[in-house]
Amino acid sequence: METKLNNLRPPKSRLPEVRCFRCNRLLFRGIAEDVEIKCSRCGVVQYIGKSSQESGTKISSW
Known part of the structure; x- marks a missing residue:
């Protein structure tokens, strides 16, 4: 039997991403x-x- 790697990975998160405003x-x-x-x-x-x-x-403080 062949196991597909895609089935072993958890689905991508649907949570919002928070990125650095300077370098992304x-x-x-x-x-x-x-x-x-x-x-x-x-x-x-x-x-x-x-x-x-x-x-x-x-909001940043640097």
């Missing part, structure tokens, strides 16, 4: 109430809150 690197998937996260690529620190995700804006 994927920071995480999901909805967070309040998060302060530092991008490992460009080093910018972003504050992402529930209200900023709903409006589609990201």
